[in-house]
Amino acid sequence: MADILTTDAREVAATPRPSWNWRPKRDTLLGASTIIGLLVIWELVFQLELMPRWAFPSPIQVAYAFYELTMNGELFTNGSASVVRQFTGVILAAAFGIPFGLWLGASPTARAALLPLCRLVYPIPGIAWIPLAILWFGVGFNSTVFVIFFSGIWPIIFNTMAGVQTLSGQYTDVARVYLAPRTLYTRRILIPGSLPFIITGLRLTYGVGWRVIVGAEMISSIVGLGFLIDNARWQLRPDIMVCGMITIAMIGWVSENWFFDWVERRTLEKWGMKANSI
């Protein structure tokens, strides 16, 4: 027995520590140089006037637009408006989609009754809901959130459902053997057991939401990054358009990766379940 314990002590000690001294790796350098290369080509196209100047800004103009929009607060106002809508839409989608997905996963009857309808509604692009959403909720916050909600709800529903369905039957056996009541089963087994799939679903929901928000704001809003981009058309300011696009990319990149990676580190990696996630 002593022998077993020492082996395991070593195993425990060998779990990966976070690395403190971060150095750029070859892959990071390669990725960065591609982006720099694109910037150079972009500037060249501008300098050689391969595209008409009124419709094609230079990177320097875009950088200046960034400065301008940051100083006059427009970037912050519009950016935060979009982020608040996004969060509201995604939280609503999760609040509704996770329980619904758990239910679909756990009940064959619910699946038989509701899946055909879900599959039918699912292919409707989020943007197609905008006109109807405007009729129902008017122009602005509510209709935009509705569109994010309706576009983003599907991945979280389907992934949560798949998570429950692939959950090992043995966990259910354990719950039955120890006479676990339904609530404990849901809280202690169903939700954490499907978490790899729930997180994947949330990632997709978040991504889909962030991608439709701009379209929604172009049509149904007077504030937000989508509005900023669309409005720049009337001012003939392509630099502002690109500035808005880059802002969308950066906010999306940071939140999609950093936030969900953080959640995964706190849960799946800690539990040694990372390999199960898709």
Next chain:
Amino acid sequence: MMHVSNLYKRYVTNESEVLALQDINLAIQDGEFVSLLGPSGCGKSTLLKIMAGLLNSSQGSIEIDDKKITAPGPERAVVFQDYALFPWLTVEANVEFGLEARGVPLAKRREVSAELLKVVGLQDFAKKYPHHLSGGMKQRVSIARALAVDPEILLMDEPFGALDAQTRSTMQEELLRIWKVYRKTVVFVTHSIEESIYLSDRIVIMTARPGRIKAVISVDEERPRDMTSPAMTEMQRQVRAILGEEIDRAAALEQADLVAAE
């Protein structure tokens, strides 16, 4: 006291019907250590699952203290072959799962899990997650989880089947020690002849499909048993002779299944 009488289990697939268990009759005394031994696919795990209340029988009944069982109950706990620990719960929370299900308050649960983790030698691992543990340690946690609800009957489904030989023999010692302290009735499924002789009071040898009871052998030797003693060697030879026939038949059945599947 557990009574299995005239128990049958049929599996019905779309076209065919497979008889997994046929006319099982068995009485297990309180505090007895009984092994179910048989070739793979003989239905020994199915029988254990029916005892656990996880599967229904097709015919016949199981009674515990004269009460017919059809579902899991507080007097039984199961130790699964691949541990079935929850990776998202700490070792102590895993041990406490059955108590939590029974609504035992946290302070009391902690007390029980601390004591049982000491019993299985894992007191230093209470706050760890299962993936930090080796197979043998995981199975100790699983045993502690079963003991936590203080059952009368411990149902063990090839609990040491996935362990390497050395860990396996350590775990056998541990199990006997625990069994002596807590005096539970143990039903132990295994396909290892040695393991069943080393551990049990009685060995129930089952036939290849359909699973019937072929022989019941009592092992009266004092524990700890010396497996190299003449009496134990003779017993191993005897059990192997009874089981050998069935292992051959199980292999032939499996081959026939494969041919039929083509």
